[in-house]
Amino acid sequence: MGKSPNAPNMIRDTPGKVRKCMGYFLKAQFDGTINGFHTRKQDTFGIIHAGTKLYKMPEEKEAEPEVLYDGMNDARSSSWQFEDSLYIIDGKQLLVYDGETVKSVEGRIPTLTIAKDPNGGGTDYDALNLIQPKFTELFAGNGTAKDYHMSFSGLDETEVTAKIMNSNGDWEDKKEGTDFTVNRETGVITFKTAPGNSPLEGEDNVSITAARTVEGYADKINKCTIGTLFGVNGAADRLFLSGNPDFVNYDWYSGQNDPTYFPDTGYSVLGTPKSAIMGYSIINNYLATHKDENETDRNVIVRSGDLVDSEPAFPIKNTMQGPGAIAKNSFAYLGTEPVFLTRSGIYAITPSDISGERYSQDRSYFINGALLQEENLENACCVTFQDMYWLCVNGKAYILDSMQNLGTTRNEPYSNRQYACFYRTNIPAHVMWTKNNRLYFGDKNGRVLEFYNDPNDIESYNDCGEAIHAIWETPDFTGNKFYKNKTSRHLALQLTPSASTSVSIYAQKRGIWSFVKKDDKRVRYFSYDQLTYSKFTYSNDTTSKTLQTKIRLRRLDKARFRIENGEVNEPFGLMRIAIEFVEGGNYRG
Numbered sequence: 254m255g256k257s258p259n260a261p262n263m264i265r266d267t268p269g270k271v272r273k274c275m276g277y278f279l280k281a282q283f284d285g286t287i288n289g290f291h292t293r294k295q296d297t298f299g300i301i302h303a304g305t306k307l308y309k310m311p312e313e314k315e316a317e318p319e320v321l322y323d324g325m326n327d328a329r330s331s332s333w334q335f336e337d338s339l340y341i342i343d344g345k346q347l348l349v350y351d352g353e354t355v356k357s358v359e360g361r362i363p364t365l366t367i368a369k370d371p372n373g374g375g376t377d378y379d380a381l382n383l384i385q386p387k388f389t390e391l392f393a394g395n396g397t398a399k400d401y402h403m404s405f406s407g408l409d410e411t412e413v414t415a416k417i418m419n420s421n422g423d424w425e426d427k428k429e430g431t432d433f434t435v436n437r438e439t440g441v442i443t444f445k446t447a448p449g450n451s452p453l454e455g456e457d458n459v460s461i462t463a464a465r466t467v468e469g470y471a472d473k474i475n476k477c478t479i480g481t482l483f484g485v486n487g488a489a490d491r492l493f494l495s496g497n498p499d500f501v502n503y504d505w506y507s508g509q510n511d512p513t514y515f516p517d518t519g520y521s522v523l524g525t526p527k528s529a530i531m532g533y534s535i536i537n538n539y540l541a542t543h544k545d546e547n548e549t550d551r552n553v554i555v556r557s558g559d560l561v562d563s564e565p566a567f568p569i570k571n572t573m574q575g576p577g578a579i580a581k582n583s584f585a586y587l588g589t590e591p592v593f594l595t596r597s598g599i600y601a602i603t604p605s606d607i608s609g610e611r612y613s614q615d616r617s618y619f620i621n622g623a624l625l626q627e628e629n630l631e632n633a634c635c636v637t638f639q640d641m642y643w644l645c646v647n648g649k650a651y652i653l654d655s656m657q658n659l660g661t662t663r664n665e666p667y668s669n670r671q672y673a674c675f676y677r678t679n680i681p682a683h684v685m686w687t688k689n690n691r692l693y694f695g696d697k698n699g700r701v702l703e704f705y706n707d708p709n710d711i712e713s714y715n716d717c718g719e720a721i722h723a724i725w726e727t728p729d730f731t732g733n734k735f736y737k738n739k740t741s742r743h744l745a746l747q748l749t750p751s752a753s754t755s756v757s758i759y760a761q762k763r764g765i766w767s768f769v770k771k772d773d774k775r776v777r778y779f780s781y782d783q784l785t786y787s788k789f790t791y792s793n794d795t796t797s798k799t800l801q802t803k804i805r806l807r808r809l810d811k812a813r814f815r816i817e818n819g820e821v822n823e824p825f826g827l828m829r830i831a832i833e834f835v836e837g838g839n840y841r842g
Contacts (some may be wrong), residue, residue, distance in 0.1 A: 267629045276721050277703060283301060283318065288328060322355035361381070361385060364378045365379055371459075387462055388405075394417070395450060398447055403441070413462065435448070435744055443645075448543055467618070473520075501528070503523075505520045528546075531579070539555050541554070556569055580631050645685060649680060650680040652674065692706075708824070720820055729812070739808075743804065744814065746827065756818055760804060808838075808840075
């Protein structure tokens with residue numbers, strides 16, 4: 254590609270692995286911005302978050318989508334699966350989808366203390382649950398005490414429930430107002446009849462459940478917008494959440510395999526409050542937490558997962574400096590590399606060949622000239638599809654190809670690898686996703702769009718019926734000596750063939766573009782499967798096509814060439830370009 258050519262809508266072909274730039278078609282239409290796609294592993298369908306609603310995508314083309322839930326936040330959403338349920342965050346509330354219904358997560362009621370005397374004490378067991386105001390305490394009755402002291406005063410008006418173990422070892426329910434009274438101000442439960450001693454030695458025989466709402470506790474989780482799965486020794490068994498605008502440098506983690514339980518002690522404060530957590534990457538058995546560009550000292554904080562006194566702990570093991578992340582929806586994995594967007598380009602966390610330590614490296618050198626000029630980069634979204642990382646912003650896609658490593662460049666001395674990069678226009682993606690090896694995106698107009706996947710079908714080469722305008726523009730051609738006159742006489746192209754394609758050639762001299770030639774005959778071949786009578790040819794040659802033409806660009810210090818195709822349902826691929834010229838005499842303007 255060189256350093257500066259404009260090459261929108263061009264994606265490579267590799268022998269044995271087709272990379273043609275196919276278009277997309279309308280899959281479904283919804284009301285409101287497409288904010289997310291969610292699916293359980295066992296489902297053949299998906300769930301679309303559009304506007305403030307969640308829809309079940311119909312499997313039949315003509316069927317109407319079913320509304321599963323109304324009341325979502327009109328913002329991007331994310332989800333993770335635990336067992337058979339899907340847990341969804343949108344910055345407003347934590348939801349769960351069980352395959353039939355969507356509802357707010359009903360948090361697990363924690364057992365706060367065990368082996369507790371009626372007057373207090375006991376052994377700490379669980380922490381309070383941020384998303385559940387209720388808590389349970391287990392007491393050892395002594396046969397005389399009627400007053401049982403809860404750990405907290407100021408209880409909610411929610412009904413208090415109690416159970417007492419009978420002589421058979423079974424739990425019997427007791428009712429507030431009938432079997433006991435509650436002083437909510439002091440947190441004292443008074444039984445009309447003193448519970449006896451436990452029939453099972455060493456076991457608690459009185460269980461009391463009450464509620465005490467702490468303002469702001471639930472919102473710590475409900476207002477989160479980003480997350481990942483991580484756990485002790487790198488296990489993906491706890492849900493880590495962050496992105497809360499009120500606690501920008503905090504994150505919280507759930508119980509093991511239990512996203513209905515977020516202990517109020519299960520959180521980390523990472524870096525300074527002037528810098529927000531933007532996303533996560535998993536590096537081997539470590540969790541890398543990325544801060545934004547306002548954190549100048551430690552942009553990436555690396556934690557491990559350990560057990561300390563049988564309790565989970567996630568201590569900081571390392572920190573890294575580098576450009577801060579700027580887009581919460583730009584995190585993905587390209588091959589084995591975690592990649593994300595910064596003000597300096599698309600970066601990866603990668604091991605150093607020399608020290609074995611990890612640091613951030615630029616991976617988008619060849620498209621940074623265009624990418625870094627985009628406005629509102631914080632709104633970018635991404636997806637990884639077939640070894641390619643797609644970053645979409647402002648209706649454009651910036652694509653990194655992990656199958657093409659272009660090696661170290663002289664201008665990027667700290668980079669061990671640079672991916673080939675591509676650029677597509679007319680991709681108004683607000684969110685992107687893959688399912689069943691197909692690529693989709695949703696836009697702000699409620700459209701769900703699916704990319705074609707058959708490169709041999711001529712009708713795959715359009716964007717909802719519009720032509721894919723494919724352009725390859727060279728840098729300024731200055732010859733061997735930039736200050737000498739150049740006279741260009743001949744231009745040759747090597748193109749990928751198709752039963753339906755054409756090419757138009759333009760040249761720029763002294764800043765003015767002029768048409769050179771259009772060829773819609775020699776680059777085609779005959780195919781019954783792709784027969785279009787208006788584009789008929791007798792050629793049976795399906796190999797690459799070499800097209801040559803005379804040009805006459807005289808006494809110029811530089812020239813630029815544009816190769817393009819803007820026809821509907823015409824695939825287009827440029828493999829090589831050559832220019833014959835003579836050079837002599839100093840350029841005088």
